[in-house]
Amino acid sequence: MSVADYTSSRGVRISGLVVLVLAALVGVSVVFFGVSLDDIWVTLRRIFTVGFINRTLVGAAPIALAAIGGLYAEKSGVFNIGLEGFMIFGAITAAATMYGMGGTSPSQPHIWLAIAIAVAFTLVLTVLYAVLLIRYKADQIVAGLAIWFMGLGFAPFAASLLWDTVRSPGLASINHYSIPYLVEIPYVGSIVFSQSPLVVLTLIMVIAAWVFLYRTRYGYWIQAAGDNPKALDTAGIDVNRVRYATVIFSGAMAGLGGAVLLAHAGDFIGTGDTMVDGRGWIAIVAYLFGNYNPIGAALAALLFAGLDMLQIQFQTADITIMGRAISARLMGLAPYVGVIVVLTLWGKTRMPSSVGEPYEKEE
Amino acid sequence: MSDDPGRLRRGLDRAADRMLTASVYERIGIAIGSTTLAILIGLVIVAAVGHDPLQFARDMVVGAFGSERAFSRTLQYTTLFILAGVAVAVAFRAGVFNIGAQGQLIIGGISCVLAIIWVAPFLPTGAFGGVVLIVLGLVVAAVTGGLYGALPGALKAYYGANEIITTIMLNFIAIGLVGWAVDGPLRPDDARSVRTAYLPDNVGFPQLVFENPNFSIVGLLLALAVVVVISVVMTRTSFGYDMVTSGHQEPAATFSGVASKRMIVTTMTVSGMVAGLVGAVFAIMVQGYFIDPSGIGNYGFDAIAVSLLAANNPLGVVPAALLFGALDSSSSYVQINSGVPVQLIDGIVGLVVLFVAAPELFRMIAKRTGLGGDDR
Numbered sequence: 001m002s003v004a005d006y007t008s009s010r011g012v013r014i015s016g017l018v019v020l021v022l023a024a025l026v027g028v029s030v031v032f033f034g035v036s037l038d039d040i041w042v043t044l045r046r047i048f049t050v051g052f053i054n055r056t057l058v059g060a061a062p063i064a065l066a067a068i069g070g071l072y073a074e075k076s077g078v079f080n081i082g083l084e085g086f087m088i089f090g091a092i093t094a095a096a097t098m099y100g101m102g103g104t105s106p107s108q109p110h111i112w113l114a115i116a117i118a119v120a121f122t123l124v125l126t127v128l129y130a131v132l133l134i135r136y137k138a139d140q141i142v143a144g145l146a147i148w149f150m151g152l153g154f155a156p157f158a159a160s161l162l163w164d165t166v167r168s169p170g171l172a173s174i175n176h177y178s179i180p181y182l183v184e185i186p187y188v189g190s191i192v193f194s195q196s197p198l199v200v201l202t203l204i205m206v207i208a209a210w211v212f213l214y215r216t217r218y219g220y221w222i223q224a225a226g227d228n229p230k231a232l233d234t235a236g237i238d239v240n241r242v243r244y245a246t247v248i249f250s251g252a253m254a255g256l257g258g259a260v261l262l263a264h265a266g267d268f269i270g271t272g273d274t275m276v277d278g279r280g281w282i283a284i285v286a287y288l289f290g291n292y293n294p295i296g297a298a299l300a301a302l303l304f305a306g307l308d309m310l311q312i313q314f315q316t317a318d319i320t321i322m323g324r325a326i327s328a329r330l331m332g333l334a335p336y337v338g339v340i341v342v343l344t345l346w347g348k349t350r351m352p353s354s355v356g357e358p359y360e361k362e363e
Numbered sequence: 364m365s366d367d368p369g370r371l372r373r374g375l376d377r378a379a380d381r382m383l384t385a386s387v388y389e390r391i392g393i394a395i396g397s398t399t400l401a402i403l404i405g406l407v408i409v410a411a412v413g414h415d416p417l418q419f420a421r422d423m424v425v426g427a428f429g430s431e432r433a434f435s436r437t438l439q440y441t442t443l444f445i446l447a448g449v450a451v452a453v454a455f456r457a458g459v460f461n462i463g464a465q466g467q468l469i470i471g472g473i474s475c476v477l478a479i480i481w482v483a484p485f486l487p488t489g490a491f492g493g494v495v496l497i498v499l500g501l502v503v504a505a506v507t508g509g510l511y512g513a514l515p516g517a518l519k520a521y522y523g524a525n526e527i528i529t530t531i532m533l534n535f536i537a538i539g540l541v542g543w544a545v546d547g548p549l550r551p552d553d554a555r556s557v558r559t560a561y562l563p564d565n566v567g568f569p570q571l572v573f574e575n576p577n578f579s580i581v582g583l584l585l586a587l588a589v590v591v592v593i594s595v596v597m598t599r600t601s602f603g604y605d606m607v608t609s610g611h612q613e614p615a616a617t618f619s620g621v622a623s624k625r626m627i628v629t630t631m632t633v634s635g636m637v638a639g640l641v642g643a644v645f646a647i648m649v650q651g652y653f654i655d656p657s658g659i660g661n662y663g664f665d666a667i668a669v670s671l672l673a674a675n676n677p678l679g680v681v682p683a684a685l686l687f688g689a690l691d692s693s694s695s696y697v698q699i700n701s702g703v704p705v706q707l708i709d710g711i712v713g714l715v716v717l718f719v720a721a722p723e724l725f726r727m728i729a730k731r732t733g734l735g736g737d738d739r
Contacts, residue, residue: 081527085713138721141460141527142671146717149664153709160704161412270706272657273535281531288525329543336532336539343524 017345050190052306052313057195058264059305060298061202062087062257066283067290067297068209069253075213075292076246077226077239077354078133081144083254084280086122088151090258091276092158094118095168095268106172111263115198118259119252126251130244137358148280156270166270173266174198198260202298205253209294222246226352229359239359254280278336285339289346300342307334389722390674396725397718398672398686405711409703419701426696427689431573433696439578439649441688443641445586447666448673448680449593450637455675456597457630458610463515463530464638465663466537469656471508471635472642473541475500476559476653477549483563493565500566501643508639509632511537516631520624526631534663542655549653557655568648582648587681589637594677606630638663660691661709668712671719687712 029035066083073080097114098106106114129147132138156166163169174196182193213219224232225242233239258276262268269275282304283297290296311331406416427437447464454461479500486492515533518524542557551560568579597603609616609626617623641662646653669687673679690712694705718724 132717132721132724136721136723136727138717138723142720143717145462145667146713146720148713149668149716150710150713152661152664153706153711153713157704157706157710160706166706272538278531278535281528285528327543327547329539329546333536333539336535339532340518340524340529340536343529344518344522 047310047313049313050187051316052309053191054195055309055312056302056306057191057199059308060301061196061199061264062261063279063283063286063301063304064202064206064298065257065260066254066280067286067301068205068294069250069257070284071287071290071292071294071297072209072213072222072246072253073243073250074287074355075226075352076222076243077229077352077357077359078130078243078247079140079144079355080247080250080254081141081284082129082147082280083144083250083257083283084276084278085144085147085149085151086126086251086254087258087261087276087280087283088148088155088274089125090118090122090255091262091274092155092258092268092270093121093255094259094262095171096158096162098171099162099168102172104169104171108172108175111172111174115256115259115263118262119256122255122258123248123252126248126255129251130247133247134240134243134358140356151276152274155268155274159268159270168268170267174263196264198263202260206294206298213294218242223352225359226354229354233359233361239361243359254283257283282335282339285342289342292352304335304338307338308332310334390679392729393719393722393725394672394674394679394683396728397715400718401711401714404714405707408707408710409701412703414701414703419697419703422697422700423690423693426693426700432575433692435573435575435578437685437688437692438573438580438583439575439688440691441684442578442583442586442648443645443662444666444669444684444687444691445583445680446589446637446641446644447662448669448684449586449590449677450634450641451663451666451670452673452675452677452680453593453597453637454630454634455670456610457606457626459516459519459627459630459634460527461512461515461530461631461634461638462527462667463512463533463663464634464641464666465661466530466534467508467511467635467638468642468645468663469534469537469541469659470511470642471504471639472646472659473544473549473559473653473656474507475504475639475643476562476646478503479562479566480560483566488563488565490565493563493567496563496566497568497647500647501640504639504643504646505636506639508642509636512635512638513628513632516628519631520627538656541653542657545653545655559653561652562647566647567651577649579648582644585644589640590677590681593633593637597677641666665691665712668716668719671716 026037026040029040030037066087070080070083094114094117097117098110101113102110129143132143133140159166159168176194176196179193183189185193213222221232221237221242224235224237225239225246229239232242257279261276261279265275283301286300286304287297289300289303290298311328311334314331315328406420409419410416426433428434447468450464450467451461479496482499483492483496486495511533515524515526515529518529519526545559546557549559550557554560568581570576570579572580597607605616605619605621606626606629608619609621609623610630613623616626645659645662665687669680669683672683672686673681690708694708697703697708698705
């Protein structure tokens, strides 16, 4: 089966399952709970509002950015399991820079600068990480976990030093742009012509990542570094150099994801699993689910973000199940359960064949 | 996430093999090197943020061992780290990554508390009833923790779902689910904070040596007994042998008739059972009830560091757990005395793990400096 066949049959399988589940849900509600189709239509319209779509896009952006980084690293043969940690570092750096420049009321340029500095800082961190992984052949799984632990420790540590608590005060979140007149087009207007610029940036990154990976020579080198490092080496390309580039890129992208998360949220939360709250892990699943394709990964990120935003939607739309409100905390578990279901049903993704193996040039 | 047992897996196996074949001295050297380097970096950070690193170092020692209270608190954390570290080590030894000890601990702990509270009214209130309840609680915690560990094991063995990611997701699910339950259906009406009802008065380990309501030597002895049992099972029984070979030499194990898939599930079950016991000991010895699990401390995560530092050897877990117990125990003292935020300790733990992951680093340092050299 060719790759094209594989991806398309995968797409068919996934959409087929979604349709089946939805049909089953509708069937069960109509037959067992006496819900009329009209009610379902009204309820659906209450859930899938413009606000819901916008929140989903905003929620998907950090996951998609980290996922693109992670998939580049893994395509080239290095499993960067530290995405979650780098996202935490990105978020705290952005928060600290914003606070350093503008106190509790940073301006919009401050936010952009903070994002840039967060990316630069995580990039430097990832250089060190890449050296440990590639030069010193560190165990990729364990080192990645270590980055997570360091993020969970050092980010709240930095927050305590700056603000005396592990939470930052309210800083500022990024303004949505708005294009006059066009905004007034129903639905499309308030999604396309009034949007967070960071969502647009994410979209550009996703497309650029796809083009670069599949349409440029360097993209082929990346794929070869993961699938057939020996051939790449024979062709005179330094495998480890390609891997350094992708690992450093992956850390910077995760840092960008963390900074974008912060720029939308407007304050840093360092309690529990921090505000990143598993998004880096979900990013890994997103690119597995998307079969290492940047666009697929972004769609998977949308799916998880949509699941996450449903809880807000259920509350604002005041949707109840058999007369009882649905607990936000339970609804919040949906993405995590979703990840397990996805991994169980589509666990068998085709990994690049030399992931996890340090490459040693033969003398 | 694997179409064969996985190329990734093979890479990991090689890393694990390297760990297994390395000499004992080398492993101890790497553990000490990693810890020292991490603590040195910690001290540099302390100095960089404007505190006195020497004062900080002194406070760490005093906060962990300086008084009977500090020492018993260190042992309290050590007890939990020993159990949690063994739980993680069992899985790592068999080539399975159990990052889910935290979730298994939470599920074990809450079910221990629930079982005791539900059964208590049917038993006499004296010491005998207490012992029966404690045994019941421990058993229930091991069973539920084992089941919660078996789930990702089965998903990995039969559906190829990566256990690293499923166990992490199950951690988030356990925290959310139990957090919801203790704040809702399980929260007594008179409870001012988020918690379950209290355990009955007769449920608790006796105070034999220390006057610390949160620590009993019985808990520590229980943890050490688990270490002995697990270590005997792993090194002296054919079951333990099968477990380790199926993790590291799967073809050989399959050839000798070990069902590797079932072995993965069994390994994760055993690992989860021990992790469940951590939750039970935490509930019975330390808290006496159960709280929102987002606030109970990252024993399951730090246990990964404990296990790695011990080169996944159940016996080595004991000194590693003592180190982490001391670090945790001193952290609050340090914050009060030096004003250095406690979270620094978590960061240092991360650094320890990072350095343990890169033994090559220390080999190279050793070679450059002429320490040890080739014979290490």
